Amino acid sequence: MPLKEKLNAGAIRALWKRFSRWTPARLWRLAKIVAPLYALFATRERRVTRQNLRQAYPHLDESVRREMAATxxxxSVALAFEVGFVWRGDPQSVADAVKRVEGFELFEEAQRAGRGVIVLAPHIGNWEMVNFWLSSRMTFTAMYDPPRIAALDGVIRHGRERMGATLVPTNARGVASLLKALNRAxxxxxLPDQVPDWGSGKFADFFGHPAYTATLLPKLVARTNARVVVGTALRRCNQGGFTLHFIEADPRVYDADEAVAALGVNKSVERxxxxxxxxxxxxxxxxxxxxGQLEEEPGWKQRRFYRMKKR
Known part of the structure; x- marks a missing residue:
């Protein structure tokens, strides 16, 4: 392992350990101090954020979008600090940080009907709290892709599994594990809003623009009787803590046509x-x-990400 990577990993682990003892409200106050400095140097993140907001909200004034981008x-900075709290903090303190839960009856209804539940957890708020809260209350399985900094793999894996979650690889073996879990109700x-490899998705509108969207969800739905729910843990900012929202997915996620189902996924994320x-x-x-970009990447057929084996 390169020395620079080892040093970076050590510094990150040390910060997460320290932040594990802080409250979400205190971490939010720190993020408000650090974020302006981070944004000053994170030119790529600032540019992409503004571009995406311009596409999603073209009707808003540029000044409003710039303010949204800064927020x-x-x-994002707050999340980087909070994961230390979620992954390494006292479990009771982390559980107590969830101040309100809305929509959990969707899980209870599925359980009574003997159905598994597919939770779509978009990159909003603190999605690690969704994993923590659900895995402490039910048998929960999620896909896991090791981080770019390999030295952080153990900390992240332990943090996500410590309340009982099962992590499976992002390959055919992992998909098989997801199917088995759903068939056990x-x-x-x-994660519904990551860009998949070529051959593993369909283009579907996301805020009015075509976005390449994974078709793993419709494949899982087609082979199980699962219910699809969107889960978020939204930050309460200065108040501290989180509110968990579980909402019905767009009904198009159940469509047999993968392109229609992919649109349903994106509309669910928009909700x-x-x-x-x-x-x-x-x-x-x-x-x-x-x-139109597809033909520009030779060999894409050999790089399918979520290949499903026929029974």
Whole structure:
């Protein structure tokens, strides 16, 4: 492992350990101090955030979008601090940080009907809290892709599994594990707004623009009787703590046509974003793949990400 990577990992682990003893309200106050400095140097994140907001909210004044961009970056900084609290903090303190839960009856209804639940957890608020809270209450399985800094893998994996969650790889073996969990009427979690590899998605509108969207969800729905729910943990900012929202997914996620189902996924994410637009991670390049780009990447058929084996 390169020395620079080792030093970076050590510094990050030390910060997470320190932040594990802080309250969300205190971490939010720190983020408000650090975010303006971070935004000054994070030119790529600032540019992408503004571009995405311009596409999503073209009707707003530029000054309003710039303010939204600054707030969105602030929330991203807060998340970077909060994961130390979620992954390494006292479990009871983390549980107590959830001040309100809305929509949990969706899980109870699915349980009574003997159905598994697919939880779509977009990059909004603190999605790590969704994993923590659900895995402390039910059998929960989620996909896991190791971080770029390999030395952080153990901390992240332990943090996500410590309340009982099962992490599975982002490959065919992992998909098989998700299917088994759903067929046992358990809950699983997937990130619905990541850009998949070519051959693993369909283009579908996201805020009025085509976004390459993973088709893992419709594949899972087609082979199970699962219910689809959107889960978010929204930050209460100065008040401290989080409110968990579980809402019905757009009904199109159940469509047999994968393109229609992908549109349903994106509309479900839009519903979640509408709850708190500035808490969404707009710095992610959601539109980095475009229609017509496919033929420019030779060998894409061999790089399928979520290949499903026929029974």
């Amino acid at each position: 969105s970056i602030l929330h 358990e809950a699983i979690g997937i 979640a974003i509408a709850l708190a637009p500035t808490q969404y991670q707009w710095e992610y390049k959601r539109y980095k793949r475009t229609p």
